[in-house]
Amino acid sequence: MKRILAWVVALMLACAMFTGVMAEEATTTIEFFCVKQEVQGIMQEIIDDFEAENPSIHVELTYAADGETVLQTRIASGDVPDVMSLYPAERTYRMLLDEGYIIDMTDYDFMQNVEQSMLDLASYNGAQIAIPYTLSLYGIHYNVDIFNELGLSVPTTMDELMDVCAKLKEAGYDAFALPLNDNADQISERLISAFDGENYKEFEAVAAGEMDIHDVKALQALADFILGIKPYSTADAMGMNNDSAHSDFINKKAAMRLQGSWYLSTVKEADPDFNVGLFGIPSPVTNDTIIPVNIDTGFAVSATTENQEAALLFAEYMTRPEVATKYYSVDGNINMIKGVTYDKAEYMDVYNLVMDGKMSLTQINLWQEGVNMRTAIAAAVQTLYMDEDVEAFYQMVNDAILENYA
Secondary structure (H helix, E strand, C coil): CHHHHHHHHHHHHHHHHHHHHHHHCCCEEEEEECCCHHHHHHHHHHHHHHHHHCCCEEEEEECCCCHHHHHHHHHHCCCCCCEEEECCCCHHHHHHHHCCCECCCCCCHHHHHECHHHHHHHEECCEECCEEEEEEEEEEEEEHHHHHHHCCCCCCCHHHHHHHHHHHHHCCCEEECCCCCCCHHHHHHHHHHHHCCCHHHHHHHHHCCCCCHHHCHHHHHHHHHHHHHHHHCCCCHHHCCHHHHHHHHHCCCEEEEEEECCHHHHHHHHCCCCCEEEECCEECCCCEECEEEEEEEEEEEECCCCCHHHHHHHHHHHCCHHHHHHHHCCCCCEECECCCCCCCHHHHHHHHHHHCCCEEECHHHCCCCCCCCHHHHHHHHHHHHHHCCHHHHHHHHHHHHHHHHC
16 A cells, blocks of 8 residues: 555656646747738748747747738737738838837848848838848739640730730630739739839829829820730629639639739649749830839737747748748749749749849839828729720829829
């Protein structure tokens, strides 16, 4: 009996000691909020690796449909994730520094892991509001096999593009899968960015009464493009959303899609053997091909977190070349961490244009503080598509400029 009692006491002491050790190694939990659905899988893999290296830290990955809206709503209510992905070139996110929600990352050693020429893209008033992580490219994705089947070359002018559209339609394909239902805002803003990278100056001139809306060259090109591709594209673009556009493209009903370089992972996930390419949108304004670029992902750290040391450790981990390379493996964007080599064959032509300096920041990053014309231009494009009334299109944009810039 004494022996049994001794064993029980010993077992209880061992359990107590084990519990004490576990208490000493209590897990710190931080939240990483990711706004991009297409990188959820690789981010979980990276988090698993981080936790294996840092067993006292647990990273909770969160994502919500319409992640941008959810993130902004949460921050506005004071519910700030410890670490978050965001779009640091956009003014909405830059203001988070002034409002005390995110930290200035300028003086942290791990910022040296970022290509130094790219740091300004995620800076605001001399402060580094985020780690600029990936640079997205925007253009026209196309089905290479369909182009080869019909003997089509990549168009380099708008006239050539319209000719390609006509030949695709004649062969039984929709030229473009055009989701104006839920993507008109991005499509419109990226198109005017491609047509004229300095379009924002003309909007300012219209607001100041120094230019007539009909003389804004990018708007002329936008109206011509939307009405030009309409007969050859999705029969019901107003009823088409991103998901149905993706379905039409993957299932070879449509030969082209307006999308950013983040789309590559979505295509390859649906069909690893899909032969996709990307070319730039030819501009009738500049008679050239200029690629709209944007900081597609930046990582920011909360200024209000109680676990800032753990949050910064995770941020530092994301800047390691081997980690960034892993992220890049499923992401079509240019990674801005030193040591990551861009080798996406599908996008190499457009990548080379960017490396040659043929790029411009998307207009949303250049509009004046407090100005966001995306929703207004999208509404004007949707109305133009339905009614084909170019004058009404101009008037809607003109009214929005006067209201936004007031």
